[in-house]
Amino acid sequence: MGRPNHTRWLLGAVLALAATLAVPRDGQTQMGGTPAQGAQSQSQGAGAAPPFDLKDEAVVKQGATLFATTCSYCHKGHPGAGGAGVPTLRDQTYDKEYLYRMISDGPPSGRMPAWKYQYSAEQIWKLVAYILSLKHTEGQ
Amino acid sequence: MIGHTKSKTAAAVLGVLVLVALATGLAWAVDPSRLVNAEKDPNSWLSYNGTYHAWRYSSLGQINRSNVGNLKVAWIFQPGMPATEHGLEGTPLAVDGVVYVSGSYSRVWALDGATGKVLWFNYPKIDMQLKARQTHVPYNRGLAVGHGQVYVGTIDGRLLALDIKTGKQVWESQLVDSKKETVGFTGAPLVVKDLILIGSQAGEWPTRGRIFAVDSKTGKERWKFWTVGGPEDPKAQATWGGDSWKTGGGGGWTTGSYDPDLNLVYWGTGNPSPLYDWAGGDWMTKGPRPGVNLYITSIVALDADTGKLNWYFQELPHDPWDFDSSVGEMLLLERDGKKLLVHANKGGPVFVLDRTNGKVQNAYMGNRVFNFVKGVDPKTGKVIDPWYPTEGKVHPWFCPWIAGAYSWNSGAYNPKAGLWYKIVQEGCMDLEIVRTTPITEPYAQLNIGANFNFKGTPDGPAYGHLDAREPVTGALKWSVNYPVPPLGSLLATGGELVFLGDMEGRVHAHDAETGQDLWSFNNGSGHRGGIISYAVGGKQYVAVASGTGSLVADAYAGLYPERLGHYAYSAAVVVFTLP
Numbered sequence: 001m002g003r004p005n006h007t008r009w010l011l012g013a014v015l016a017l018a019a020t021l022a023v024p025r026d027g028q029t030q031m032g033g034t035p036a037q038g039a040q041s042q043s044q045g046a047g048a049a050p051p052f053d054l055k056d057e058a059v060v061k062q063g064a065t066l067f068a069t070t071c072s073y074c075h076k077g078h079p080g081a082g083g084a085g086v087p088t089l090r091d092q093t094y095d096k097e098y099l100y101r102m103i104s105d106g107p108p109s110g111r112m113p114a115w116k117y118q119y120s121a122e123q124i125w126k127l128v129a130y131i132l133s134l135k136h137t138e139g140q
Numbered sequence: 141m142i143g144h145t146k147s148k149t150a151a152a153v154l155g156v157l158v159l160v161a162l163a164t165g166l167a168w169a170v171d172p173s174r175l176v177n178a179e180k181d182p183n184s185w186l187s188y189n190g191t192y193h194a195w196r197y198s199s200l201g202q203i204n205r206s207n208v209g210n211l212k213v214a215w216i217f218q219p220g221m222p223a224t225e226h227g228l229e230g231t232p233l234a235v236d237g238v239v240y241v242s243g244s245y246s247r248v249w250a251l252d253g254a255t256g257k258v259l260w261f262n263y264p265k266i267d268m269q270l271k272a273r274q275t276h277v278p279y280n281r282g283l284a285v286g287h288g289q290v291y292v293g294t295i296d297g298r299l300l301a302l303d304i305k306t307g308k309q310v311w312e313s314q315l316v317d318s319k320k321e322t323v324g325f326t327g328a329p330l331v332v333k334d335l336i337l338i339g340s341q342a343g344e345w346p347t348r349g350r351i352f353a354v355d356s357k358t359g360k361e362r363w364k365f366w367t368v369g370g371p372e373d374p375k376a377q378a379t380w381g382g383d384s385w386k387t388g389g390g391g392g393w394t395t396g397s398y399d400p401d402l403n404l405v406y407w408g409t410g411n412p413s414p415l416y417d418w419a420g421g422d423w424m425t426k427g428p429r430p431g432v433n434l435y436i437t438s439i440v441a442l443d444a445d446t447g448k449l450n451w452y453f454q455e456l457p458h459d460p461w462d463f464d465s466s467v468g469e470m471l472l473l474e475r476d477g478k479k480l481l482v483h484a485n486k487g488g489p490v491f492v493l494d495r496t497n498g499k500v501q502n503a504y505m506g507n508r509v510f511n512f513v514k515g516v517d518p519k520t521g522k523v524i525d526p527w528y529p530t531e532g533k534v535h536p537w538f539c540p541w542i543a544g545a546y547s548w549n550s551g552a553y554n555p556k557a558g559l560w561y562k563i564v565q566e567g568c569m570d571l572e573i574v575r576t577t578p579i580t581e582p583y584a585q586l587n588i589g590a591n592f593n594f595k596g597t598p599d600g601p602a603y604g605h606l607d608a609r610e611p612v613t614g615a616l617k618w619s620v621n622y623p624v625p626p627l628g629s630l631l632a633t634g635g636e637l638v639f640l641g642d643m644e645g646r647v648h649a650h651d652a653e654t655g656q657d658l659w660s661f662n663n664g665s666g667h668r669g670g671i672i673s674y675a676v677g678g679k680q681y682v683a684v685a686s687g688t689g690s691l692v693a694d695a696y697a698g699l700y701p702e703r704l705g706h707y708a709y710s711a712a713v714v715v716f717t718l719p
Binding site (some may be wrong): 065069088 | 159271272274275344353414542568569570574575576577582583585586587588589590591592593594691694697698
């Protein structure tokens with residue numbers, strides 16, 4: 001869903017950067033038993049290869065559950081969001097590393113949380129897998 | 141006789157004090173009795189919904205049906221970045237010629253009501269690290285004044301008291317552990333006697349929302365009410381299966397009303413977490429939160445001094461649709477010797493209750509397009525034949541959409557016309573229910589439990605309408621359609637006008653009796669905040685919070701690309717008067 005506002009891009013970038021730098025990179029645990037990798041996952045995340053096949057149906061399904069937990073509220077799948085709204089994430093071509101970085105660090109505008117503080121690298125890759133699957137499921 | 145003399149003397153002393161305050165231009169003389177009598181004080185706008193009975197009505201009539209076409213801009217205030225983030229969602233206050241405005245990040249300004257000159261400002265330090273973890277923030281929906289102070293909540297869980305003369309912070313009170321709960325305060329506080337009340341966010345966040353009362357002098361917590369029953373309230377806790385009460389959500393982020401005679405505060409509570417439920421019709425025994433889940437999606441009547449529950453009315457037991465009660469105003473009316481409360485639930489049913497005991501007097505549907513229920517029983521207030529979504533399949537054309545029929549913005553009531561004005565949205569969505577697990581570590585995070593697609597209605601594009609109803613019977617007097625559902629709060633005035641800010645940038649004045657659109661002006665951005673009226677030096681002003689933003693406004697940008705394709709967050713207070 002739409003989160004434009006290019007006007008505060010610069011300030012947002014500064015704030016997001018400040019917030020990123022300010023967060024202690026201590027170990028974090030996730031409910032459900034999956035440990036967040038902390039600093040390790042953050043530094044290796046986008047550069048590292050995903051730990052599983054992103055087209056694996058089980059992985060996509062797990063990503064779908066995470067998406068419906070925390071992401072669907074803003075990323076409603078309405079058509080035509082275009083540049084005005086929060087990206088619809090459907091029917092678009094994304095690079096997997098770009099998606100990983102965007103979810104992990106949040107956009108420079110600060111309009112989406114940096115999910116690395118909540119989700120492990122593995123969970124973020126699952127979300128990437130789900131989003132990449134969307135263009136194939138559009139219209140079903 | 142002595143008492144009478146005494147009270148006369150006291151009144152005279154009070155009158156002199158008020159005159160001195162007015163003459164010296166000091167906007168500090170807002171004491172509890174002035175708040176109780178706010179409707180007799182139309183030159184000021186003393187609380188979020190105008191008065192304790194939440195009418196958003198100004199009896200000022202200098203601007204009226206015959207001359208509204210002559211309105212001109214008196215002054216404009218632009219808070220600028222970053223207060224534009226998520227638009228300007230608050231309702232300004234006006235006290236003795238000074239206008240108080242809040243914006244995102246809980247920034248507060250005091251402005252000269254005649255010129256807009258900035259008298260003071262306060263930009264509180266906000267936990268930006270926490271903000272980076274939140275999804276809905278950092279908007280702020282309003283202020284409270286009293287006891288020589290201005291009160292504002294923060295997204296990092298604090299309530300702040302600012303000196304009303306200087307803007308300097310007097311105290312701050314950390315009420316919510318937002319580092320853990322992630323959310324804090326966005327709604328306007330309410331001053332009741334020597335207490336400041338404010339409800340926390342929660343809702344789809346797996347925490348336990350509550351309503352707080354703190355001491356006006358110190359900020360110390362005096363009481364709190366848990367909107368999700370726990371060990372302190374075993375009866376309510378028993379309405380949550382297993383440990384689901386620990387992550388139940390609830391909260392109360394809109395502002396309540398107060399009846400000084402009954403000494404009861406009326407507050408609407410938020411939706412549960414997860415937002416949707418996969419158990420279908422078996423929700424009493426299965427799913428993520430088996431049971432009716434008290435006191436989510438309810439109206440609670442609390443003793444103002446103790447916070448003790450006097451009565452409650454759960455509008456939608458269990459609420460698996462995100463149609464909560466923390467929307468709009470708790471409208472207080474007197475009819476035929478009865479003390480009534482009228483509230484429009486997010487999903488569309490409107491409930492008329494006896495506010496002494498919570499008993500249903502009437503109920504009616506205020507929206508046109510709905511299928512989550514077949515209707516509402518006017519005698520019992522129970523929704524008829526509710527439909528419960530189930531896991532794993534897409535439910536097409538679920539109506540109304542998650543944005544609701546009634547959103548959080550307040551309506552207005554004109555006592556002369558006897559009409560209640562409300563904005564209604566008509567839209568549907570495709571809904572897919574997904575079984576989720578609450579995330580509480582390292583901090584709470586959203587638990588939605590669904591994917592959804594905004595759509596129009598089965599008969600055409602989504603739209604909105606401004607309705608004028610007799611609030612108790614629900615009889616519709618007139619209705620005016622808007623192609624994009626408006627999302628701002630309304631103002632009714634003694635000039636027989638209803639002011640509405642639309643989502644395409646225009647502020648309108650409708651005829652209170654007929655709905656005719658008598659005047660409009662393009663403020664240049666959509667409206668989410670409130671409109672108030674006040675007077676300075678015998679001149680009436682109408683102040684409009686303009687500037688679009690919010691998650692729902694974001695959704696509209698995608699839904700109406702031709703009308704809102706240029707959508708961008710913005711913020712301005714535009715003030716009108718007669719030449």
